[in-house]
Amino acid sequence: MIIVIDALNRDRFSDLVKEMFRLRARVFRDRLGWDVTITDEMEMDIYDSLDPAYVVSLDQDGHVVGCMRLLQTTGPHMLADVFADILEGEPPLRSSQIWEATRFCVDTERLSRGSRATNSISYVTSEVMVGAFEYGRDAGVLDAVAVIDPVMNRVMIRSGNAPYDYIGKTVDMGKAHALAALLDCSNERIDRIRTHAGIDGDVFLSDAEALSLSERGKALRTESVKSDLEIYCDEQIANATTAKERVDALRLKATLVEKIRSRTDVDA
């Protein structure tokens, strides 16, 4: 599911924004080897301080599994500056009806390689795109110029979402390359992506829904701390030197399991 985070609601979603910056660090520095600035394991640049809009995909556990950053091309944006090499010194496009999409990525560690499951790379890639195009379309935007890497380009081509053209040239960003693709924010494209990925209905979460999904996810993850407890119990069992110690350790574990199970039942 998609939540659009911008400067109007960003303070409500600071945890999700941090998680998104951490995902970006893993993708753009670790996987693609782009020359990006990392602070506290988070990838952020000056464009993040210019009040962009983020299209963020959350999985069922409230994790950030995909994201994209949007800026107007009438104002400061990356192709005008950082990615100027792509345009070979040419001035960038400027229109209130063209937005720039950058830092488009999905979490390939958390997502599966299958094709149609909602937790697959291709589904989440498509979902982020549908979210961005519908958000843009409703804002009166007709096209997007997206700075992407060649792998993302291939995923898009295979998801019924091939760019209709490219501008400038592909440039070296370190281990991987970057290129600028043109995509129309049209209903035809949105329908094509939706059909291909099997996305039905509204992809957008309200602020309240996104918050509750994120909170629920956090609560679930806190419960996984119990696996540390479990490790402790197992260690106690393994390290027991006498029969009594061993029985006590087994009893402790059984009691804890029972208590935790009954709590989960109550929650359910």
Added chain:
Amino acid sequence: MKLIDLSKIPHSDDRFARFLDDVCQSLEFDHASYATFNPISGAIQGFANYRTDWIMHYTRKGLHRIDPTIHIGRKSIAPVDWNRLERTPHFQSVFNDAPAFGVAARGLTVPVRGPYGDVGLMSVTRDCSDQEWHLLKKKVIGNLQVAAVHMHDNVMSSDLPMAALNLPVLSTREREILQWVAEGKTQQDIGDILAISHRTVEVHLRSARTKLGALSTPQAIGRAVGLGMIKPG
């Protein structure tokens, strides 16, 4: 959409107000306003076609200093429907008295970001049902985006230092395509000649119109010829 071209009107005091009237007329809104933060002086400059007594009230109370449609609206990249604005004390201060002056709290603010950190906000209102508002937004949102950037760029270039910064810089592709249009080629022809999609041709034309401050392609051609960027067809 037929809007008056601001750059064609002599620099009189009321040309921006006339443009706002024109926006209301052609896009079916009750009222329109525009505000900008001057990036050099920091002052808020504005134009509006609200009733004079509302403008007096608004100015006297200094509501521009707290108006959320301006101060919150500027942080968005997409048009902000006023129903998205939280009903804060500032919102109440601005809008509680508004109905008495014939101003509806049903509105939309289109933020425009310029290249030098300049921001302009065009707001429109209409007193109507939810359904009507929804349909109207859908119908005119694209034209409203075009009108907002036209207004903003013209206000910016009415300021001398900003005008010097805002000379249009066209790409080779944009000049090339304008040249072919000037010579009477269709977008489809041009796509074939340059071996690019006709949508790419349209994207470059749209960008060239914006950079040249033109509302239509013929205006853009006229201006590009005038600036010596292309040859007359």
